[in-house]
Amino acid sequence: MTKPIGRTGHPEVKPLRALLAPVRGRLLAGLACQAGAAIAGITPFAAAAELCRRLLAGTPMSALWPLVVIALVALPVRAVLLVAASTLTHLADNDLQLSLRRRLARHLTRLPLGWFAAHDSGRVKRAVSDDVGALHHLVAHALLDLTTAIVAPLAAAAYLATLDPWLPLVTVLPIAAGMALHRKAMRDVGARMREYQAATAALDSAVVEFFDGIAEVKAFGQTGRAHRRFTEAAARYGEFVAGWARSVTPAMAWSQFAMSPLVTLFVLLLAGVLFSPADTIPFVIVGAGLSGPLLAVGYSIQDTRAGQAAAADIAGLLATPELPDTGAATVDTGGGARLEFSAVRFSYDGETEVLHGIDLTLEPGTVTALVGPSGSGKSTVAALAARFHDVTGGAVRLNGTDLRDLPVSQLYRHIGFVLQDVRMLRTSVAGNIRLGRPDAPLEDVHAAARAARIHDRLLALPRGYDTVLGEEVTLSTGEAQRVSIARALLADTPVLILDEATASVDPESEAAIQDALSALVAGRTTLVIAHRLATVTEVDQIVVLDQGRITERGTHDQLVAAGGGYARMWEYAA
């Protein structure tokens, strides 16, 4: 399991720093340019202030031309530096996105297949697309805004401090008050956000319930009740949003007010008149600009937080252990494949063991069925047979070779699987069937589909085998299952792991699937996860699992005659 990194305290900064490391130089150069631009932005104001101050003090204009020149030069310098900063951070961002997406893609191809079974595709999409996108905002924009917000006031304060060391502190007062109020408004934003999501979810499900079940609701005369639930959820949502707004708005409004340039101006004028009337003009000209950039900080802080959360997510995914792929052994299964579990132990989380020493041999060309109550470990045994995970103790061997010693690309030439959760790629039907043998001639594809009892149905699709699945048509569960059987037939692996479908399909489809499966298992070493005992009576070996241990094994007749747990299950099922 991937641990959510950085959801507590400040450790989020760490993954972010680590992810940004490759583009650090460019990013820092960009931020340096931005800092220069912020200083250049203050310069004309400082020059104007100085001009006024010296004119008032009686300095002749002829001696003040250098100040005008400085102000005029600062403007284009600022423009050039801004462009340079933005270019550098965008270049850094470009490199970062490319390298991160490459790293993620490489990492994903090396994750154990079991990881994909345990995580939905949304997790992958979020990291590769949304999270990398959130980093773009941070790297290309938010850090620049943050730099201006920090450097511009500092530069202004530094100039003002040369005139009067105390007055810059006065300018800080309204800003500090504004920030404190902002903090107050945002204090429990995390808890509120969760409440907000809960209220939205409640409203969403009430809406879905109302519209989804509208026919039933009407037919049973329950319109009033369903409608009431919907309006109640909407009212609760409205109350929550209004309550939040009521409690946050005053603090936010005061914060904005305190940090507005006008308030700073007023405070400066007041302080200037009271303490240092001669220097009031520069403070008014330069000081009032101090709070402007700070108002933008709120947004860039939010973007920075989002970037940190995204970095933690990406780092979490990148930290998921890869499946070691260092083996260089080869194995020959031409004369049949024997799969052997010896003293296999397994734990998903490194703490709770779910298989406690499995010894099991699948003789070449035989069918072995795994039966047992839910949670007994059937899927786990099957997953280890296909190296979806690595065993934590013992070994799984194919014709004597440990699966870990085989290169992963070799492994799946010997071991194929048909899983319950059939996933079709968004490509042509033929492409989907060819997954395990991309160069298979079309006749072979057709032959596999024919054996899987799906050929005629596929021919009847709008563009036959060229029809793109998920775009032009979506197959029914039973049809998709038969396409996955055709896929396995074409891949023609000597070992086959089958997760017998539990999804209900119509009897005709069910019969077709059973026919297709019979064609598939013929001559292969097969391991079936059996969910219904009726389908295993003919298999060569039945293995009964209970709480991660094998409790019985034998043929159906032997096990029924033995009168043990299997016999009882059989009696119960009959």
Ligand SMILES: Nc1ncnc2c1ncn2[C@@H]1O[C@H](COP(=O)(O)OP(=O)(O)OP(=O)(O)O)[C@@H](O)[C@H]1O
């Ligand atoms: N991805 C996972 N992470 C952690 N524990 C898991 C995971 N998958 C299964 N388990 C645990 O391993 C044990 C064996 O589960 P497994 O799915 O192999 O049983 P099963 O016999 O196939 O059950 P079912 O018939 O319900 O599919 C159970 O205790 C289960 O909770």
